[in-house]
Amino acid sequence: MKKYNLFLSLTVGSVLLVASACTVRENGASHPEDPVLQTIDRYLDGEGENGFSGTVLVKTPAGAPLIKCYGMANEELGIPNNPDVVxxxxxxxxxxxxxxxxxxxxxxxxxxxxxxxxxxxxxxxxxxxxxxxxxxxxxxxxxxxxxxxxxxxxxxxxxxxxxxxxxxxxxxxxxxxxxxxxxxxxxxxxxxxxxxxxxxxxxxxxxxxxxxxxxxxxxxxxxxxxxxxxxxxxxxxxxxxxxxxxxxxxxxxxxxxxxxxxxxxxxxxxxxxxxxxxxxxxxxxxxxxxxxxxxxxxxxxxxxxxxxxxxxxxxxxxxxxxxxxxxxxxxxxxxxxxxxxxxxxxxxxxxxxxxxxxxxxxxxKYPQKPDLVGRKTVCLDTLPNNRIGTLTRNFLDLLANGSDTDFRNFIKQDIASQMIKKYSNDALVDSLQSLQNKSGAVKVRQIRLYDNRIITLDVLQLKDNQEASMVLLFDENEDYRIRRISYSGPEDRKFR
Structure with missing residues (x-):
């Protein structure tokens, strides 16, 4: 599948958030007393909340290894990750x-x-x-x-x-x-x-x-x-x-x-x-x-x-x-x-x-704290019932049957100022209409919410039964107006 960039493309990862499954010390202690390991313990819990799924082992001179586990080894059967998962x-x-x-x-x-x-x-x-x-x-x-x-x-x-x-x-x-x-x-x-x-x-x-x-x-x-x-x-x-x-x-x-x-x-x-x-x-x-x-x-x-x-x-x-x-x-x-x-x-x-x-x-570098590096993404069955979900529905409705007037109103109400400053209104209308011509009405197959500000949609284009992917980035500083859009479709030529 080729990728077409409307204003700016994004790369989106995906993770399903799941809770911690284990905390283990080799000597049986459940909570390390060493301050470095305490920092690591808390840090890994944060990465677990950010969607890390797996097992981590850390050995320091303080003693026995600390082992932490998060997420599921098998989601369907509800089997959590543990120190002996393969x-x-x-x-x-x-x-x-x-x-x-x-x-x-x-x-x-x-x-x-x-x-x-x-x-x-x-x-x-x-x-x-x-x-x-x-x-x-x-x-x-x-x-x-x-x-x-x-x-x-x-x-x-x-x-x-x-x-x-x-x-x-x-x-x-x-x-x-x-x-x-x-x-x-x-x-x-x-x-x-x-x-x-x-x-x-x-x-x-x-x-x-x-x-x-x-x-x-x-x-x-x-x-x-x-x-x-x-x-x-x-x-x-x-x-x-x-x-x-x-x-x-x-x-x-x-x-x-x-x-x-x-x-x-x-x-x-x-x-x-x-x-x-x-x-x-x-x-x-x-x-x-x-x-x-x-x-x-x-x-x-x-x-x-x-x-x-x-x-x-x-x-x-x-x-x-x-x-x-x-x-x-x-x-x-x-x-x-x-x-x-x-x-x-x-x-x-x-x-x-x-x-x-x-x-x-x-x-x-103790006591310097580590940085959370994971990007939390949640898989959804339906669009969220919030501002992001509402703007995404407006965007999809626009692709299905929006008129020139609809596009201009959408730009005025739902597009972030950064995008409007970068492109003229006419250029934005042309780009959105071009995307409408390519995709038209779609059936959403999969939704991924990333960092609570990026939505990725895997869709089926109803007009040609072709698969495509759309990504919307929302600006939290502007009431979550749409700041960037990307589209990946079956065609071979790029457009802006």
Whole structure:
């Protein structure tokens, strides 16, 4: 669907407001006594009120982790999120693949400087000369991916596409993020070990770390709560409900993403990496600080499945996140400071990607208070019975059968002064009439109220049975008059 901007377009996120489901301390205390954790506790409650849905774990030097949960893992069944709910953690999966490669190096099965032609024969020279290090640090020159997020392909099809790939330039020392490179690493793990990718990481990584609810198909998900993913007002089901093969996700995401896990399992993984049972000290140094060093972007460097970032607090954070449009995951490890932050969410919401950094600010900048970053959006069955709802109804009536006089009266009564100053009355009438010609009368299918000042309408245009979307922004300083309008419809040309 193409987007047409009337005056100014907007991007709108969506979240359904739901109450807190849990507050947990590992030692059983329900209310942390540490003032920093008290600040975090109150802050997260505010984000919960702003529509955050998921589980958050914060560990500070004060003691046991604080775990907070909000929203629903399954709205239809009324199952709330809790510390053991399973989420799709997206590209955080890459750190497991990186650790698996280093484990194989510890076992004498490979070295990260090996060219992959040693393990996948018959490759063209430019592909065969790629090394494990280059795949791990996104410097192989491979594309972003070998297929779309929703395309389901087997390992054999992945290899076929890989063999036909043309690298535009020879591998360099510059990072160029690639799911494809990690998909190939997953294939290499299977070729070298003779084991399924998941079976290897379960035996050599997850089991020693005490991670019981992490994997693709190996865990018994029947005995776990696997969160549904929500975007806007739609339930997209469990991660494995679409885009998966019998043994796990499509190979467009296998070993690069799609892993399922919990906040408590990820914390167990963090603790395991502090010891030497899974990776020895030499391997962990290579895990976080591979040589030659590779700059990622900004002030970050590429580890093997991690980003190593010089933080604004003049400390180092080892981190990665994952996102697929519904689920969001963030994993921040300030190892020297004994601070760990894990954010897992199953509902798209503007601001989820900023939550972990605000939690870090709560710790490093105490008593400075963190900022609420989430945008609250409520899904409605009908237009609200207030000023916003009334103006929206007036707008839709205008599109259905408004005359020139109706448009001018609407502009005078219901359009904010900022828009009137920017455009002449005649220009506004022309734009609204143009929108009327495009949409006409509509049937409203879905309503989303955002920050109590933005309404998004998913509609069906009755004249052509085509779907469209409209967004109205209301100015609270002018009695909620309409300040901006955007329209997304089926046509290809823009208008103003």
């Amino acid at each position: 989420y799709n953690i997206g590209s955080i999966t890459k750190q497991f693949t990186g650790a698996a490669i280093l484990k194989l190096q510890m076992m004498g099965k490979l070295t990260v400087s090996d060219s992959i032609s040693k393990y996948i024969p018959g490759l063209p020279t430019e592909l065969g000369s790629i090394t494990f290090h280059q795949l791990l640090t996104h410097t192989s020159g491979l594309p972003f991916d070998f297929g779309s997020n929703t395309e389901i392909i087997t390992r054999d099809e992945l290899l076929n596409r890989f063999r036909q790939t043309t690298i535009d330039k020879k591998p360099t020392g510059r990072s160029n993020y690639s799911h494809a490179g990690y998909n190939i690493l997953g294939v290499l793990i299977e070729i070298i070990t003779g084991m399924d990718y998941e079976a290897f990481i379960h035996q050599y990584l997850f089991k020693p770390a005490g991670m019981k609810r992490t994997g693709y198909r190996t865990p018994d998900w029947a005995n776990s709560v696997v969160a549904h993913g929500y975007r806007f007002c739609n339930d997209w089901g469990k991660p494995m409900d679409s885009g998966w093969l019998d043994d796990g996700p499509s190979w467009t995401r296998r070993a690069s993403g799609g892993m399922l896990s919990t906040a408590t399992d990820l914390y167990a993984w963090h603790l395991a990496l502090l010891g030497n049972d899974i990776l020895d000290e030499k391997s962990k140094k290579q895990y976080y600080y591979p040589e030659p060093a590779v700059q990622a972007w900004g002030n970050s460097a590429s580890g093997y499945g991690w980003l190593i970032v010089k933080s604004v607090y003049n400390t180092e954070v080892i981190a990665h996140n994952g996102w697929n449009g519904m689920f969001f995951a963030d994993f921040l490890r300030y190892i020297k400071e004994d601070i760990t932050i894990i954010v897992l969410s199953n509902r798209f919401r503007d601001g989820n990607d900023l939550l972990a950094s605000e939690l870090a600010k709560s710790v490093f």
